[in-house]
Amino acid sequence: xxxxxxxxxxxxxxxxxxxxxxxxxxxxxxxxxxxxxxxxxxxxxxxxxxxxxxxxxxxxxxxxxxxxxxxxxxxxxxxxxxxxxxxxxxxxxxxxxxxxxxxxxxxxxxxxxxxxxxxxxxxxxxxxxxxxxxxxxxxxxxxxxxxxxxxxxxxxxxxxxxxxxxxxxxxxxxxxxxxxxxxxxxxxxxxxxxxxxxxxxxxxxxxxxxxxxxxxxxxxxxxxxxxxxxxxxxxxxxxxxxxxxxxxxxxxxxxxxxxxxxxxxxxxxxxxxxxxxxxxxxxxxxxxxxxxxxxxxxxxxxxxxxxxxxxxxxxxxxxxxxxxxxxxxxxxxxxxxxxxxxxxxxxxxxxxxxxxx
Amino acid sequence: xxxxxxxxxxxxxxxxxxxxxxxxxxxxxxxxxxxxxxxxxxxxxxxxxxxxxxxxxxxxxxxxxxxxxxxxxxxxxxxxxxxxxxxxxxxxxxxxxxxxxxxxxxxxxxxxxxxxxxxxxxxxxxxxxxxxxxxxxxxxxxxxxxxxxxxxxxxxxxxxxxxxxxxxxxxxxxxxxxxxxxxxxxxxxxxxxxxxxxxxxxxxxxxxxxxxxxxxxxxxxxxxxxxxxxxxxxxxxxxxxxxxxxxxxxxxxxxxxxxxxx
Amino acid sequence: xxxxxxxxxxxxxxxxxxxxxxxxxxxxxxxxxxxxxxxxxxxxxxxxxxxxxxxxxxxxxxxxxxxxxxxxxxxxxxxxxxxxxxxxxxxxxxxxxxxxxxxxxxxxxxxxxxxxxxxxxxxxxxxxxxxxxxxxxxxxxxxxxxxxxxxxxxxxxxxxxxxxxxxxxxxxxxxxxxxxxxxxxxxxxxxxxxxxxxxxxxxxxxxxxxxxxxxxxxxxxxxxxxxxxxxxxxxxxxxxxxxxxxxxxxxxxxxxxxxxxxxxxxxxxxxxxxxxxxxxxxxxxxxxxxx
Numbered sequence: 001x002x003x004x005x006x007x008x009x010x011x012x013x014x015x016x017x018x019x020x021x022x023x024x025x026x027x028x029x030x031x032x033x034x035x036x037x038x039x040x041x042x043x044x045x046x047x048x049x050x051x052x053x054x055x056x057x058x059x060x061x062x063x064x065x066x067x068x069x070x071x072x073x074x075x076x077x078x079x080x081x082x083x084x085x086x087x088x089x090x091x092x093x094x095x096x097x098x099x100x101x102x103x104x105x106x107x108x109x110x111x112x113x114x115x116x117x118x119x120x121x122x123x124x125x126x127x128x129x130x131x132x133x134x135x136x137x138x139x140x141x142x143x144x145x146x147x148x149x150x151x152x153x154x155x156x157x158x159x160x161x162x163x164x165x166x167x168x169x170x171x172x173x174x175x176x177x178x179x180x181x182x183x184x185x186x187x188x189x190x191x192x193x194x195x196x197x198x199x200x201x202x203x204x205x206x207x208x209x210x211x212x213x214x215x216x217x218x219x220x221x222x223x224x225x226x227x228x229x230x231x232x233x234x235x236x237x238x239x240x241x242x243x244x245x246x247x248x249x250x251x252x253x254x255x256x257x258x259x260x261x262x263x264x265x266x267x268x269x270x271x272x273x274x275x276x277x278x279x280x281x282x283x284x285x286x287x288x289x290x291x292x293x294x295x296x297x298x299x300x301x302x303x304x305x306x307x308x309x310x311x312x313x314x315x316x317x318x319x320x321x322x323x324x325x326x327x328x329x330x331x332x333x334x335x336x337x338x339x340x341x342x343x344x345x346x347x348x349x350x351x352x353x354x355x356x357x
Numbered sequence: 358x359x360x361x362x363x364x365x366x367x368x369x370x371x372x373x374x375x376x377x378x379x380x381x382x383x384x385x386x387x388x389x390x391x392x393x394x395x396x397x398x399x400x401x402x403x404x405x406x407x408x409x410x411x412x413x414x415x416x417x418x419x420x421x422x423x424x425x426x427x428x429x430x431x432x433x434x435x436x437x438x439x440x441x442x443x444x445x446x447x448x449x450x451x452x453x454x455x456x457x458x459x460x461x462x463x464x465x466x467x468x469x470x471x472x473x474x475x476x477x478x479x480x481x482x483x484x485x486x487x488x489x490x491x492x493x494x495x496x497x498x499x500x501x502x503x504x505x506x507x508x509x510x511x512x513x514x515x516x517x518x519x520x521x522x523x524x525x526x527x528x529x530x531x532x533x534x535x536x537x538x539x540x541x542x543x544x545x546x547x548x549x550x551x552x553x554x555x556x557x558x559x560x561x562x563x564x565x566x567x568x569x570x571x572x573x574x575x576x577x578x579x580x581x582x583x584x585x586x587x588x589x590x591x592x593x594x595x596x597x598x599x600x601x602x603x604x605x606x607x608x609x610x611x612x613x614x615x616x617x618x619x
Numbered sequence: 620x621x622x623x624x625x626x627x628x629x630x631x632x633x634x635x636x637x638x639x640x641x642x643x644x645x646x647x648x649x650x651x652x653x654x655x656x657x658x659x660x661x662x663x664x665x666x667x668x669x670x671x672x673x674x675x676x677x678x679x680x681x682x683x684x685x686x687x688x689x690x691x692x693x694x695x696x697x698x699x700x701x702x703x704x705x706x707x708x709x710x711x712x713x714x715x716x717x718x719x720x721x722x723x724x725x726x727x728x729x730x731x732x733x734x735x736x737x738x739x740x741x742x743x744x745x746x747x748x749x750x751x752x753x754x755x756x757x758x759x760x761x762x763x764x765x766x767x768x769x770x771x772x773x774x775x776x777x778x779x780x781x782x783x784x785x786x787x788x789x790x791x792x793x794x795x796x797x798x799x800x801x802x803x804x805x806x807x808x809x810x811x812x813x814x815x816x817x818x819x820x821x822x823x824x825x826x827x828x829x830x831x832x833x834x835x836x837x838x839x840x841x842x843x844x845x846x847x848x849x850x851x852x853x854x855x856x857x858x859x860x861x862x863x864x865x866x867x868x869x870x871x872x873x874x875x876x877x878x879x880x881x882x883x884x885x886x887x888x889x890x891x892x893x894x895x896x897x898x899x900x901x902x903x904x905x906x907x908x909x910x
Contacts, residue, residue, distance in 0.1 A: 218495075224457060236531060
């Protein structure tokens with residue numbers, strides 16, 4: 001017995017090390033990339049991927065809070081990114097005249113995007129009070145679809161008379177000097193590109209701080225307790241719905257902030273960018289990175305975004321290879337026989353803990 | 358039955374009156390009267406399927422009663438749910454152990470302090486000074502409970518890796534963390550060997566004395582029931598068969614018949 | 620009588636959703652997994668039928684049989700290779716694997732048959748009949764009839780055959796079924812075979828209605844059919860049927876009376892509302908947790 005406890009008693013230190021490791025990875029990666037940018041040794045393709053990668057990392061960290069820590073399948077994370085992105089684009093467009101400096105405008109837009117996404121998270125979270133398991137998953141899927149269709153039909157313009165909007169067509173006439181912020185299926189066009197990599201890195205660090213601080217607190221324990229055993233959690237006085245709602249809203253807010261940064265990184269952004277496939281991609285980052293494992297999420301997101309780019313020389317075959325790699329990873333990590341074979345091959349004891357930072 | 362009211366100097370923490378529940382026309386519990394007094398260890402026994410766990414589920418609001426009243430601490434509990442009944446002061450353990458498997462033993466106990474030492478998620482996310490103060494207090498109290506239930510050496514073990522007997526004790530520690538006035542134990546000695554059971558009896562007594570709480574327990578191990586319960590209620594087919602001191606119950610012909618069959 | 624023709628067209632679309640949803644719901648009921656690759660089986664079926672008709676100039680029934688055969692085999696092979704090793708794994712792991720299979724099928728199709736869409740030949744008579752002032756195409760009526768026939772056959776199969784009752788047993792309790800001597804792996808294979816065969820039938824109907832075939836054509840009908848299955852109560856066969864029909868009707872009515880572009884939003888919003896009122900779908904079983 002003492003042997004067991006001595007092996008496992010280091011779990012708290014391990015958690016702490018996991019946390020430190022994730023911050024270290026982010027900061028070291030940032031320093032290396034900044035040096036490469038300064039020396040010009042980064043290809044234009046990779047430098048164009050820097051901001052999107054940070055956005056997806058943040059959205060995936062948020063989703064891991066929801067799926068890994070809270071244990072609820074969410075198939076609509078891209079919907080929250082969409083809300084954040086288009087909200088931020090509009091806010092940035094509205095503020096273009098008053099707040100001319102890029103960074104403050106970016107930050108204000110991101111806060112608005114996060115707040116609106118959190119609000120939608122709250123609305124969609126209400127069914128969380130009633131539904132469980134796969135039924136909850138379908139509601140998030142439905143939400144993603146609804147958001148996509150709504151933005152496909154949203155026309156918002158601004159001119160000297162203020163805001164104009166329509167959900168039918170761009171029939172409203174803008175005064176001279178006015179500007180369309182959202183243009184239905186064409187999405188946002190002519191957005192000022194004010195996002196940058198450093199803000200993305202800061203956002204990742206903030207996301208990690210929020211999620212870790214939450215995980216290792218009263219609320220985090222309640223979220224994990226509700227995941228592990230709903231009935232027992234209630235029996236010690238933990239209100240399940242409010243607890244799950246917290247995870248859901250924080251996750252949505254992070255996705256919203258990520259989407260905001262993403263939206264302000266491109267001059268044009270179509271609503272189709274954030275469809276069901278994008279939600280699924282983010283879910284894949286989370287599952288391959290390890291449920292509840294934020295360091296893993298960061299690494300898997302970066303690798304899985306870069307992988308298709310690295311396979312570019314294989315042209316059409318790259319997504320096929322991606323699919324095969326995905327299936328094989330799932331088989332190797334989840335089939336007991338294959339797992340033990342894999343372990344004996346690599347000679348390491350990988351323990352996929354659910355709560356190791 | 359009247360003689361229980363000899364200790365009517367004490368007030369009942371729990372007062373159940375004519376409690377009953379039907380499941381789709383099937384009566385699971387009927388016409389149950391049960392009192393648990395302050396600082397008392399009471400037992401609820403009966404053959405398999407007698408409705409003992411159902412009574413616990415009624416007391417903790419997992420089920421809504423079809424008939425009857427449950428007064429806790431002098432107040433009707435009719436409007437309460439599983440969460441608010443715990444806040445009011447009833448904590449329980451489960452017959453089929455329900456731990457938070459992926460959490461450590463220490464964290465399992467810490468979840469019990471959810472409403473006892475509360476602070477907001479914002480406090481947690483921003484790591485405000487209150488977070489540190491509250492967490493320090495939670496940590497201290499949780500470790501104290503682990504010591505009482507002799508779980509301290511397992512503090513950092515993942516709960517699902519605990520040996521069986523320790524899992525049952527962890528459920529008790531977690532329930533105690535919620536600062537209850539009444540603790541419901543559902544077969545706390547199930548699966549334990551005689552030595553573990555003997556230790557458990559001492560622990561239950563110590564917990565009662567140390568926290569001054571009332572305990573109602575379901576148990577099949579008659580040595581434990583007769584050894585620590587001051588009063589025992591016997592259920593059969595959802596109905597109360599007998600109530601009394603261990604000696605009275607042991608000599609009650611009805612009870613013997615129910616247990617041994619005709 | 621615009622209303623009547625909308626209603627019948629809604630039933631037509633709903634019939635396609637229902638046939639796909641039946642496959643979804645059967646697989647969910649027995650294997651307890653969300654098979655997100657189900658929509659892509661439809662795509663494969665459509666391509667097979669397309670090539671059978673255009674390249675090999677097979678008559679329509681033979682093309683349909685070819686599609687059913689290929690899809691059935693494909694479904695069983697996918698289950699064996701990708702899902703069977705994960706019987707003991709978490710549902711999330713299986714879900715991600717299914718997504719991998721979906722990518723594989725879509726990108727495989729793109730490599731084999733290019734991403735440009737192909738026009739599906741109109742093999743089902745393009746005439747229409749008039750019901751009062753409303754007109755309905757033969758294709759729509761054939762679709763509805765097919766769905767009803769499929770539903771009747773499936774119900775008879777599930778309730779009257781030995782394999783059918785073994786399926787019901789497996790969906791109730793896999794462990795107990797195994798102890799009763801039911802070969803659970805075989806039952807799961809059969810379920811995938813039937814589901815994939817149904818997807819092939821749906822593929823031909825779908826490709827005839829919207830006469831184009833392309834690698835991602837299965838995704839949206841797949842998602843809609845999944846929604847229909849949840850709508851009716853996932854795991855329930857009558858639920859999938861009813862859910863599919865209702866979803867089709869809502870979609871057509873939303874397009875006709877509210878907004879074409881917002882019809883998807885309306886369909887999914889109705890789904891959320893239904894789930895709020897009936898958390899396990901229209902005909903879903905209530906889940907009881909034993910404490």
